[in-house]
Amino acid sequence: MLENVFPHLQLNQLWNATLETLYMTAVAGFATFIFGLVLGVILFLSSRGQLLQNRTVYSCISVFVNVFRSIPFIILIVLLIPFTKTLIGTILGANAALPALIVGAAPFYARLVEIGLREVDKGVIEASRSMGAKIHTLIFGVLLPESSPALVSGITVTLIALVSYTAMAGVIGAGGLGNLAYLEGFQRNHNDVTLVATITILVIVFIIQMIGDTLTSILDKR
Numbered sequence: 001m002l003e004n005v006f007p008h009l010q011l012n013q014l015w016n017a018t019l020e021t022l023y024m025t026a027v028a029g030f031a032t033f034i035f036g037l038v039l040g041v042i043l044f045l046s047s048r049g050q051l052l053q054n055r056t057v058y059s060c061i062s063v064f065v066n067v068f069r070s071i072p073f074i075i076l077i078v079l080l081i082p083f084t085k086t087l088i089g090t091i092l093g094a095n096a097a098l099p100a101l102i103v104g105a106a107p108f109y110a111r112l113v114e115i116g117l118r119e120v121d122k123g124v125i126e127a128s129r130s131m132g133a134k135i136h137t138l139i140f141g142v143l144l145p146e147s148s149p150a151l152v153s154g155i156t157v158t159l160i161a162l163v164s165y166t167a168m169a170g171v172i173g174a175g176g177l178g179n180l181a182y183l184e185g186f187q188r189n190h191n192d193v194t195l196v197a198t199i200t201i202l203v204i205v206f207i208i209q210m211i212g213d214t215l216t217s218i219l220d221k222r
Helices: 011-046 055-070 073-079 081-088 094-118 122-130 135-146 148-171 176-186 191-219
Strands: none
Touching: 011 055, 011 094, 011 135, 011 148, 011 176, 011 191, 055 094, 073 081, 073 094, 073 148, 081 094, 094 148, 122 135, 135 148, 148 176, 148 191, 176 191
């Protein structure tokens, strides 16, 4: 029955492509969370009126973030080909897509982290500072816990963006569902393969959104 509806679809190809997409999204998502969190915290603390106010540091990181989150991802992949080849040894495969995915997503998430930290009640921050809280206590004891709903919401949006990035990366040989939809579907005029790959991507996105919304609701104490 399945062969009649999707005559060109091979389940093993679909399964492998799905695993590659999940692998790229998970690894890049984890690295994006770490790097984006660090950049976002530094942006917040070095901004005007904050504990480590430093115009030079803020301006430099802000320019870096704005530049790399503004470059279209497909162009970013091409720009990073020499770096990727040096780091990974190849420009093909799921691992080769990771540098571009991280560089493209981390600045985007960093800005969301900064916005989330700005939403923390200033009274709570001032109270902690007046009690002599050190930087690490302020960060891990106040800022991150208080902004956790916004941070989870932000990483949810970023992970969904990463799924779309993996699809674009697949077009130039990174593997995954994007590669399946383009090479096996579009180029061979197998519309059923393209359709199933697209539906699978949508399912992944819906699952990520559902998990993110659930975690945000649990963490939100308002």
